Each structure stands twice: as structure tokens, then as C-alpha cells.
Amino acid sequence: MMSEMEMSRRGVLAGSAAATALAAAPQVEAQLAKAAAPPTMPVSLTVNGKRRDLNLDTRTTLLDALREHLKLTGTKKGCDHGQCGACTVIVNGERINSCLSLAVQHQGDEVKTIEGLGTPDKLHPMQAAFVRHDGYQCGYCTPGQICSAVAVLDEIKRGVPSHVQADLSARPQPTNIEMRERMSGNICRCGAYSNIAEAMAEVAGAKA
Amino acid sequence: MKPFTYERATTPAEAAAAVARQPGAKFLAGGTNLLDLMKLEIETPRHLVDVQDLKLDRIEPTKDGGLRIGALVTNTALAADTRVRRDYGVLTRAIVAGASGQLRNKATTAGNLLQRTRCPYFYDPNMPCNKRKPGSGCAAIGGYSRQLAVIGSSDQCIATYPGDMAVAMRVLDATVETVKADGTTRAIPIADFHRLPGDKPHLDNNLEAGELITAVTLPRPLGGTHHYKKVRDRASYAFALVSVAAVIQKDGSGRVAFGGVAHKPWRVEAADAVMTQGAAAVTAKAFANARPTEDNAFKIPLATRALAATIAEGKSA
Numbered sequence: 001m002m003s004e005m006e007m008s009r010r011g012v013l014a015g016s017a018a019a020t021a022l023a024a025a026p027q028v029e030a031q032l033a034k035a036a037a038p039p040t041m042p043v044s045l046t047v048n049g050k051r052r053d054l055n056l057d058t059r060t061t062l063l064d065a066l067r068e069h070l071k072l073t074g075t076k077k078g079c080d081h082g083q084c085g086a087c088t089v090i091v092n093g094e095r096i097n098s099c100l101s102l103a104v105q106h107q108g109d110e111v112k113t114i115e116g117l118g119t120p121d122k123l124h125p126m127q128a129a130f131v132r133h134d135g136y137q138c139g140y141c142t143p144g145q146i147c148s149a150v151a152v153l154d155e156i157k158r159g160v161p162s163h164v165q166a167d168l169s170a171r172p173q174p175t176n177i178e179m180r181e182r183m184s185g186n187i188c189r190c191g192a193y194s195n196i197a198e199a200m201a202e203v204a205g206a207k208a
Numbered sequence: 209m210k211p212f213t214y215e216r217a218t219t220p221a222e223a224a225a226a227v228a229r230q231p232g233a234k235f236l237a238g239g240t241n242l243l244d245l246m247k248l249e250i251e252t253p254r255h256l257v258d259v260q261d262l263k264l265d266r267i268e269p270t271k272d273g274g275l276r277i278g279a280l281v282t283n284t285a286l287a288a289d290t291r292v293r294r295d296y297g298v299l300t301r302a303i304v305a306g307a308s309g310q311l312r313n314k315a316t317t318a319g320n321l322l323q324r325t326r327c328p329y330f331y332d333p334n335m336p337c338n339k340r341k342p343g344s345g346c347a348a349i350g351g352y353s354r355q356l357a358v359i360g361s362s363d364q365c366i367a368t369y370p371g372d373m374a375v376a377m378r379v380l381d382a383t384v385e386t387v388k389a390d391g392t393t394r395a396i397p398i399a400d401f402h403r404l405p406g407d408k409p410h411l412d413n414n415l416e417a418g419e420l421i422t423a424v425t426l427p428r429p430l431g432g433t434h435h436y437k438k439v440r441d442r443a444s445y446a447f448a449l450v451s452v453a454a455v456i457q458k459d460g461s462g463r464v465a466f467g468g469v470a471h472k473p474w475r476v477e478a479a480d481a482v483m484t485q486g487a488a489a490v491t492a493k494a495f496a497n498a499r500p501t502e503d504n505a506f507k508i509p510l511a512t513r514a515l516a517a518t519i520a521e522g523k524s525a
Contacts, residue, residue, distance in 0.1 A: 038211035058256075059209040061243070081244050082311060094284075094313045100240045101314065104214050105258060148310070155309065160288045163304045163444065168293040184444035185308025 045106050047072065048116030056103050063087045065103035066113060074114035074143045078187075085186035088144040088151075089113050095151035097185075114143035117150060125206065126150050129199035137190035145186050149200050152182045156204075174204035210252045217257050220264070220422050221391045226257045228389030228418025235259050235420060237280060238314040240307075241323040250324075250333065250340060264422055267291070273428035276385075279318035279421045283307070283373065286317060296426055297434030298453050302376035305438045308445050318421035321374055321384065321401065324412060325367035325471070326447055327356060338364045339409045346409075349501075355449065358500035358507045360470035365409035366501065369402055369471050370447045376436060378473035379453040379465040383425045389418040395425075402472035412471075432457040433525045435518045438467075439510060450507050452514045456522035460484040464518075466494065466511055487516035 044053045047070060054069055063080075066072045066089070075098060078086030082100040089098045090112040118124030126146050129135070136142040156172050164181045165172055172178055179200050180193070188196070214236075217223030227233040232254035236242060245251040264278040267289050275296070277286060286292060287303035307315065329335040329347040336345030348356055348366050356366045382398040402413050415421070435454045440446040451467035462483045465475035479493035491512040498508060 036211075039213045041214060058212055058214045080247065082240060082308075085308065085310060088310055095310050096314045097240070097308075097310045100243045100311075102214070102236075102239065102243065105236070105239065105260065107216075152309065155284075158288075160284055161293065161300055161304055163301075165304075168297055168300055181444055182309050185310045 041104055043104050043107050045103075045108065046110045048112060054103065058102065058104055060103045061099050062089070062091075062101040062103050062106055062111070063098035066098060066111070072113050072115050075147075076140055076143060078141065078144070083187075084141070084144075085148060086141050086144040088147045088186065090147055090151055093154070095148055112147075114147055117146065124150070126199065126203050129202045130196070133195045133199040133202065134192070135195045135199040136188075136192050141186060141188045141190075141192075145183070145188065145192075145196055148183055148186045149196065149203075152179060153200065153204055155182065174201065176201065179204075209246045210249060210254070212254050212256055214256045214258065216261055217259055218261060220259075220262055220387045220420055221389075223257050223259050223262060224387050224389045224391075224418045224420040226255075226418075227420070230255050233257060233418075237316040237319045238282070239319075240311050240315045241319060245324060248331065248333065250331065259420070270425055275426045277317050277424045277426070279316060279423055281317045283312035283315045283317070283320060284309070286373075287312070295429035296376075296380060298379060298436055298455055299373065299376040299426075301434065301436035302372040302451075302453055305436055305451070306372035317373070317424055320371055321377075321421065321424070322413065323369075323371050326370045327367040328352065330367060339367060339405070339412075342408075342410045353501040353503040355447065355468075356501070356504055357470050358504055359474060359495055359498040360404045360472065361499055362405045362407065362409070364407060365405035365471075367405065367409070367471055368468055369412075369473065370468075372436070372438065372448065372451060372467060374398065374402070375451055375453040375465050375467035375473040377424065377426075378475050379455055379463055380426050380430070382427075384421055385423040385425060386415065386419050386421050388416060388420075393422075398424075398473075399475070404471050430455050430457075430463075432462060433522045435521060437514050437518050439514050450511045450514055452511065452518050454515070454518050454522070456483070456519065460519075460523075462522070464490060464494075464515060469495075469507055469511065483519075487512050487519055490515060 039058050041058055042055050066075050076086040078084035080099045082097040087097050087099040088095050091109050118127045126149050156174050159171050162181050164177050179197050234253040236256040236258045265280040266278045268276050270276050283303050287300045293300045330337050330339050335347040338346050346365055357368045377398050384396045384401050387393050403411055432455045438448045438451040440448050448468035454464040456462035463480040465473045476494045479490045482489040495508050
């Protein structure tokens with residue numbers, strides 16, 4: 001019986017498959033060995049007040065550096081293409097989309113993430129206002145919303161103009177329409193927009 | 209993204225030489241367009257020359273009474289500058305009508321000029337696209353072309369240039385200053401900066417390999433009322449279907465450039481000349497010889513109405 005099995009179709013196929021697999025393995029190994037490792041570079045930046053030194057694949061975005069390498073997972077990857085704002089962080093005092101920035105572009109920069117704005121024991125006033133006004137549901141866009149919201153109030157204070165400003169020579173005011181326009185780069189699938197605007201209005205009013 | 213090596217340039221001429229000498233090298237400024245395209249492997253540079261340290265981030269008066277805007281001035285900084293708001297309001301209005309606050313904080317003046325089309329077939333590597341892969345065909349012609357060009361297109365490409373800032377710069381007669389790898393400089397009128405697709409749709413603009421934009425200059429202020437009207441599917445954070453950049457004088461004369469209709473900001477000086485005759489006269493001249501598709505033919509009457517509304521605003525200002 002056994003010798004008949006060896007000569008059966010199954011036996012021939014199993015035997016030839018095994019032979020092929022053994023023959024392929026060295027070729028794959030050779031190819032993997034030939035592929036060059038992608039370039040890496042050292043980069044130092046200050047994140048939430050602490051200097052961090054990293055050695056990264058040059059392709060690493062600031063977003064991936066924060067989340068994957070520094071384990072600061074508060075900042076979220078929503079679209080990875082600068083269209084949703086969930087990755088918003090504050091770099092050298094200005095909000096940017098961290099998904100459209102390479103970590104190596106930020107040598108020596110100061111980066112503030114949601115973790116640096118406040119903690120559960122010491123909420124940033126904007127975080128506290130988001131809680132009071134129910135400014136989130138699933139919470140995924142929320143860190144980006146809060147970083148943006150803080151930066152928007154600062155942009156208004158610094159006189160940065162917007163699309164809805166009627167008189168370019170006037171100083172912008174933190175009105176509802178101004179804040180909605182300036183927050184247009186942060187989208188929220190749960191639709192918490194109106195409560196986000198109210199949270200921002202409360203903080204803006206408190207500052208006034 | 210494909211792997212790449214990265215360096216920081218320290219002088220403009222050195223940056224230009226670094227890009228010119230290495231095939232597959234590109235400049236990196238803000239990165240808000242280039243990195244997006246690199247993630248999709250539409251752009252695959254093997255070497256990036258970061259120009260952020262080149263000290264090209266000032267806005268200074270020129271001896272002709274105009275302004276010189278450094279290539280690295282961010283969109284936000286340019287729009288917010290007091291002199292721009294006061295004397296070149298159309299430029300501020302155009303910039304703040306575009307993108308989002310986060311993007312405007314990072315995007316640079318030069319990078320904004322160089323941004324690539326948003327044609328959905330250019331963006332889909334599975335689709336034929338003569339701009340992305342010369343000779344592969346154009347899926348937009350005969351495809352969904354609602355957002356694409358009505359004029360200046362060719363049988364190989366109907367892509368549009370999507371930016372707002374450049375439309376205002378076209379109406380202001382801006383000039384783009386550059387430095388080449390050999391150190392020589394030149395000044396390119398904005399009208400000659402962007403190309404029409406013709407039979408070389410893979411070329412967006414007339415820069416040479418390794419040629420670095422160092423500044424954009426504006427002539428002395430025009431006076432008049434300044435307008436940027438952007439018609440789009442959403443109230444914010446969307447590209448233009450049609451946009452109108454206009455500077456209108458008290459006597460009703462003026463100049464206008466249209467965005468969203470071609471592979472460059474669309475201005476026809478002969479159309480400017482008939483501004484006092486009203487919007488329809490202007491667009492009849494500006495869009496003579498237009499070649500719209502069935503999907504985007506609406507853009508021409510839309511441009512007329514947008515210009516009419518702009519002229520009315522100018523009268524009541």
C-alpha cells in the first residue's frame with residue numbers, strides 16, 4: 001500500500017511541491033539580503049516640554065513619531081492626508097497637521113500634543129469646557145479639535161484674518177461664525193460641532 | 209512612501225545645485241502637497257532637499273513701491289501681513305479662502321504655486337493619466353470631469369490648477385524670482401509660470417530642473433476694491449468650482465482672473481478692457497474658444513454670475 005501511495009497523484013504532487021518549496025527559499029533569502037535598509041536619521045525635538053532624541057526612517061511623519069515612537073497616542077490618525085484634522089498638534093506655537101510633516105523637518109522644534117495641554121488631574125480650560133458642553137461623542141477627533149480650538153483662539157487674538165471677516169482692517173472677533181470657519185479643518189463624524197463651538201465660546205468669553 | 213535620503217540646505221544656490229545634480233531629487237518646504245503625493249507614490253523622490261533654513265521668509269518693500277514676498281513665507285503669514293491686507297486685499301482674501309488653518313500655517317508661498325492638480329484620475333494610480341504617466345491616456349476625458357478644465361485644455365489632459373493664491377497673484381501681475389543650479393537668477397511673470405497641458409501634460413510649470421523659487425514680487429498697489437469670490441460645494445475647506453479674483457476701480461474699470469477653469473489662473477487682458485460693459489461682456493472674451501465637457505459646461509455661466517455679483521459688490525462698497 002505505502003509504495004502505491006508514493007507513486008499516486010497525491011504523492012507525486014506533494015513530492016514536487018516540497019521540492020519546489022525547498023528550491024524557492026534560497027532565492028527569497030537572497031532577495032531580502034540584497035534590499036537596502038531604508039535611510040534613517042537622528043532627530044531631536046522637544047515634546048511637551050521634554051527633549052526627545054529619536055533615530056527614524058526618514059519617511060516617518062511627525063504623527064507616527066509621536067504615536068508609534070514616543071507612545072503619545074492622544075493625537076490620532078484619521079485620514080493621514082491632511083483632510084480631517086485629527087492629527088492636529090501645536091508646533092512652535094502654531095497648529096499643523098502632523099500627518100503631512102516629516103519628523104526630520106522638526107529638528108529643534110517645540111511640539112505640544114493634547115497630552116501636553118492638560119491631564120485628567122489638571123484639565124486645560126478648553127478640555128474642561130469640552131466636558132461641560134458635551135463637545136464630543138466617540139472622542140476620536142477630540143484631541144485634534146481641542147488642539148485646534150486652543151490655537152484658533154490664539155490666532156484670533158493675534159489678528160490672523162479669516163474667510164468670513166468682512167473688514168480686513170479690523171481685528172477678528174471670536175464669534176460663532178468665525179470659530180466655525182476657522183475650525184473647518186477639523187471634521188467630526190459624530191456631529192459634535194455645535195457643542196464644540198459653545199465650548200470655545202465659553203473659553204473665549206472667559207478670556208475677554 | 210518610497211525610501212529617500214534627506215538633507216537641509218544652507219543657501220539657495222547650494223539647494224538648487226543639490227537638486228540639479230541628483231536625479232530624482234526634490235525641494236521640500238512645507239510639504240503639505242508633496243508629502244500627500246508621496247504617500248500615494250504619485251511622487252517618488254529619492255532625495256529631499258529641505259529648504260526651511262534658507263532665510264527666505266521675509267516680506268519686504270521693493271524699490272518700485274511694491275512688495276517682495278520670500279518663498280518660504282507661510283500662507284497664514286502672507287495673508288495676515290498688514291501691508292497685504294491694506295494694499296493687496298485680493299491676495300489675503302484668496303489665501304484665506306483656501307485649505308484649512310492648519311494647512312495655511314505650514315504651506316509656503318512657493319509651494320502653493322507648485323501644488324499639483326486635484327484631478328481624481330491623477331490621484332488614482334490605477335487610472336490612465338498622461339500627467340502622471342506620459343502616454344498612458346486620460347481617463348478624465350470621457351470620465352467624470354465636473355471639476356476639470358473648460359479652457360486651455362488639450363486632447364491629452366483637462367486638469368485644472370487648484371490653488372487660490374495664484375489667481376490673486378495673476379490679477380496683481382506678480383513675478384516669480386528664481387535661482388538656478390549655476391547661480392543665475394531670473395524673474396518669470398506669473399502669467400508664464402504655469403503651463404497649459406498641450407502635448408506635455410506631465411510638465412506643470414516652466415521651471416527647469418533644480419531651479420528654486422526664492423521670492424514672489426508684487427508691483428505697486430493698484431488701489432480700487434479687492435474681491436475674491438469662490439464658488440464651491442461647501443462653505444469652507446473645498447476647492448473652487450469657479451473663483452473670481454478682481455480689482456475694480458471707482459470708474460468701473462478693472463481686472464479679473466478666474467480660478468478652477470484651467471491649468472493656470474485664467475486672465476485675458478482683452479476681457480479686462482470691457483469690464484465697464486458688465487460681466488457677460490467680460491466672460492464672452494475671457495472664455496472665447498472654451499472647450500468645456502458636458503459635465504463642466506456649467507462653469508462658464510457660473511463664472512459670469514460670480515463676476516456679476518463681484519462687480520455689484522464693488523459698486524456698493
